[in-house]
Amino acid sequence: MKIDVSALPKGGMADVSVSGNLAAPTGYFLLNSSVPVRFEGEITREGGVYTLAGKLRADTVSLQCDRCLKPLTLSLGANVREKFSRDTFSGYDDEDVWPFAGGEIDLSDALAVSFLQALPRKVLCREDCKGLCPVCGNDLNLRACGCDRTQADPRLAELTAFFSENKEV
Numbered sequence: 095m096k097i098d099v100s101a102l103p104k105g106g107m108a109d110v111s112v113s114g115n116l117a118a119p120t121g122y123f124l125l126n127s128s129v130p131v132r133f134e135g136e137i138t139r140e141g142g143v144y145t146l147a148g149k150l151r152a153d154t155v156s157l158q159c160d161r162c163l164k165p166l167t168l169s170l171g172a173n174v175r176e177k178f179s180r181d182t183f184s185g186y187d188d189e190d191v192w193p194f195a196g197g198e199i200d201l202s203d204a205l206a207v208s209f210l211q212a213l214p215r216k217v218l219c220r221e222d223c224k225g226l227c228p229v230c231g232n233d234l235n236l237r238a239c240g241c242d243r244t245q246a247d248p249r250l251a252e253l254t255a256f257f258s259e260n261k262e263v
């Protein structure tokens with residue numbers, strides 16, 4: 095997702111409309127290796143600093159429910175405000191400025207950061223999802239399996255037995 099800023103004069107502004115695919119962040123719960131996104135906004139130039147501002151949209155983000163692992167598709171939006179400069183050593187150290195070279199800015203990394211921040215921390219297929227049975231793996235939304243889930247941890251079961259035995263003494 096590159097934009098050409100070679101013709102943008104100092105103090106100038108240009109509309110930006112790009113779409114493309116972001117590589118899915120690793121270690122996350124996304125189901126696809128890339129996410130189609132689009133960005134609409136503008137870029138302004140003040141001296142050597144280019145500021146990108148606008149909205150990022152990702153309408154088909156494939157995720158899994160945290161509880162029952164059912165695949166689901168989310169639509170996400172994020173506000174974007176990122177700065178770019180060819181020269182990142184000239185006193186912008188109080189801000190994060192993305193470096194670039196030449197006449198084009200590649201927006202992919204900056205947009206990937208905004209996308210990551212827009213991802214929800216918890217994903218549920220529905221608010222009251224019952225999840226999977228920890229004993230047999232059955233989807234508890236579909237049917238009850240009748241497993242005794244209070245004894246799911248054998249260490250806990252031993253401890254319970256120990257205390258009930260000693261109570262008799």
Ligand SMILES: [Zn+2]
Nearest residue numbers: 159162219223
């Ligand atoms: Zn679920």
Ligand SMILES: [Zn+2]
Nearest residue numbers: 227230239241
């Ligand atoms: Zn079960």
